[in-house]
Amino acid sequence: MAVKVYGPSCAAAKRVLVVLIEKAIEFEVVPVDVFKGEHKDPEYLKLQPFGVVPVIKDGDYTLYESRAIMRYYAEKYRSQGIDLLGKTIEERGLVEQWLEVEAHNFHPPAYDLTIHILVPQLAGITPDQKVIEESEAKLVNVLNIYEERLSKSKYLAGDFFSLADISHLPFTDYIVNNMGKEHLIKERKHVSAWWDDISNRPSWKKVLELYKAPV
Amino acid sequence: MAVKVYGPSCAAAKRVLVVLIEKAIEFEVVPVDVFKGEHKDPEYLKLQPFGVVPVIKDGDYTLYESRAIMRYYAEKYRSQGIDLLGKTIEERGLVEQWLEVEAHNFHPPAYDLTIHILVPQLAGITPDQKVIEESEAKLVNVLNIYEERLSKSKYLAGDFFSLADISHLPFTDYIVNNMGKEHLIKERKHVSAWWDDISNRPSWKKVLELYKAPV
Numbered sequence: 318m319a320v321k322v323y324g325p326s327c328a329a330a331k332r333v334l335v336v337l338i339e340k341a342i343e344f345e346v347v348p349v350d351v352f353k354g355e356h357k358d359p360e361y362l363k364l365q366p367f368g369v370v371p372v373i374k375d376g377d378y379t380l381y382e383s384r385a386i387m388r389y390y391a392e393k394y395r396s397q398g399i400d401l402l403g404k405t406i407e408e409r410g411l412v413e414q415w416l417e418v419e420a421h422n423f424h425p426p427a428y429d430l431t432i433h434i435l436v437p438q439l440a441g442i443t444p445d446q447k448v449i450e451e452s453e454a455k456l457v458n459v460l461n462i463y464e465e466r467l468s469k470s471k472y473l474a475g476d477f478f479s480l481a482d483i484s485h486l487p488f489t490d491y492i493v494n495n496m497g498k499e500h501l502i503k504e505r506k507h508v509s510a511w512w513d514d515i516s517n518r519p520s521w522k523k524v525l526e527l528y529k530a531p532v
Numbered sequence: 533m534a535v536k537v538y539g540p541s542c543a544a545a546k547r548v549l550v551v552l553i554e555k556a557i558e559f560e561v562v563p564v565d566v567f568k569g570e571h572k573d574p575e576y577l578k579l580q581p582f583g584v585v586p587v588i589k590d591g592d593y594t595l596y597e598s599r600a601i602m603r604y605y606a607e608k609y610r611s612q613g614i615d616l617l618g619k620t621i622e623e624r625g626l627v628e629q630w631l632e633v634e635a636h637n638f639h640p641p642a643y644d645l646t647i648h649i650l651v652p653q654l655a656g657i658t659p660d661q662k663v664i665e666e667s668e669a670k671l672v673n674v675l676n677i678y679e680e681r682l683s684k685s686k687y688l689a690g691d692f693f694s695l696a697d698i699s700h701l702p703f704t705d706y707i708v709n710n711m712g713k714e715h716l717i718k719e720r721k722h723v724s725a726w727w728d729d730i731s732n733r734p735s736w737k738k739v740l741e742l743y744k745a746p747v
Contacts, residue, residue, distance in 0.1 A: 366677045366680065366681075367633070367637055367674075367677060378622055378625075380625050380626070380629055381629060382628070382629045382632035382633060382636070384628070384632055385625060385628035385629040385631070385632045386625075388624075388625070388628050389621065389622075389624070389625035389628065392621055392624065393621050406604065406607055406608050407593055407604075409603075409604070409607065410593075410595050410600060410601075410603070410604035410607075411595070413597070413599070413600035413603050413604065414595055414596055414597045414600040416600070417597035417599055417600045417635075418582070418597060420632075420635060420636070421597070421635070422582055459582075462581045462582065465581065466581075
């Protein structure tokens with residue numbers, strides 16, 4: 318039975334879709350229009366009580382939080398397709414470390430830039446320059462640490478592609494392709510090479526082609 | 533060789549210490565005085581480039597981000613002490629889901645309450661009531677969802693104690709015991725019973741006894 322992915326157009330869902338494609342897991346999508354507030358519908362809240370996307374249904378099993386869903390499929394189909402968790406417990410530890418860094422250091426300023434640059438563009442309102450400048454400064458600090466890290470290993474968790482890299486795809490794509498901030502990536506040699514590598518994977522290209530971003 | 537835990541007095545480090553005690557893993561602690569800025573010392577930044585606590589050293593292996601360290605030891609010593617990851621891949625998925633909920637839904641308002649109630653108390657300055665009210669409102673929403681969840685299972689991920697529960701200990705302890713907000717827990721029957729259960733584990737009592745909070 319195919320995995321049902323709710324809300325495939327949203328950034329967080331794209332993390333999950335990349336994993337499903339990398340693992341050659343059959344899936345179908347269920348659109349959730351967040352601009353119409355469908356993520357707050359009572360039926361949706363039965364699946365995801367916090368009212369955010371994505372959520373998956375796999376037979377009777379329901380799971381939410383994109384980084385949890387990624388881990389679940391990477392573990393369940395560990396030997397199918399590319400291994401996304403590292404080969405040893407120590408490598409898995411580093412995958413977890415960089416997943417947490419993505420969630421706590423990279424994501425907040427990247428998300429704030431998205432909200433304060435892309436949403437005002439779409440709505441035709443004046444963006445809050447102070448928030449944009451503060452978010453960019455935070456992101457610069459994070460990316461400087463990434464540059465140092467990626468001068469020593471090809472990917473974040475080591476010399477192997479993993480969930481930690483995948484988790485960065487949706488918001489780095491916004492930074493590079495939608496908000497005129499590509500210099501943040503391009504002016505850092507190792508970050509730029511890493512981005513070229515991960516963003517050219519067929520799985521990511523397929524996700525971008527199939528599921529247009531709502532912003 | 534004992535695991536070295538840097539910054540044992542800080543809230544995030546306490547998550548790690550509980551896991552080490554539950555798993556009967558030998559450890560030693562290395563104090564990091566964040567009030568003196570020791571987490572920004574060049575030597576410390578070599579271990580943890582983002583300048584936050586905790587970090588562990590285990591022989592040649594260094595790992596940071598408390599939730600990543602918890603997962604590493606829960607996996608490495610899976611059969612030693614209590615299993616903290618669930619028995620099946622599906623249970624592990626739910627542990628991951630609730631760890632993510634803790635990180636993204638529970639932690640931000642709980643952290644903001646801590647910063648805006650406890651720090652002003654210590655510094656003798658007037659707290660920002662607006663931030664406190666907004667954070668409390670967010671936390672109420674989260675705890676209402678927890679109440680529903682905990683009416684169906686004894687612990688967050690199911691009828692088994694896991695990392696997802698442990699991850700809530702440090703900041704729920706602040707809420708209940710340090711900031712006069714214990715009603716948030718006590719007035720919810722199932723959340724209150726869950727808190728009584730997990731906060732009475734010998735591992736948590738030992739951590740509280742050994743490592744005083746800096747705030």
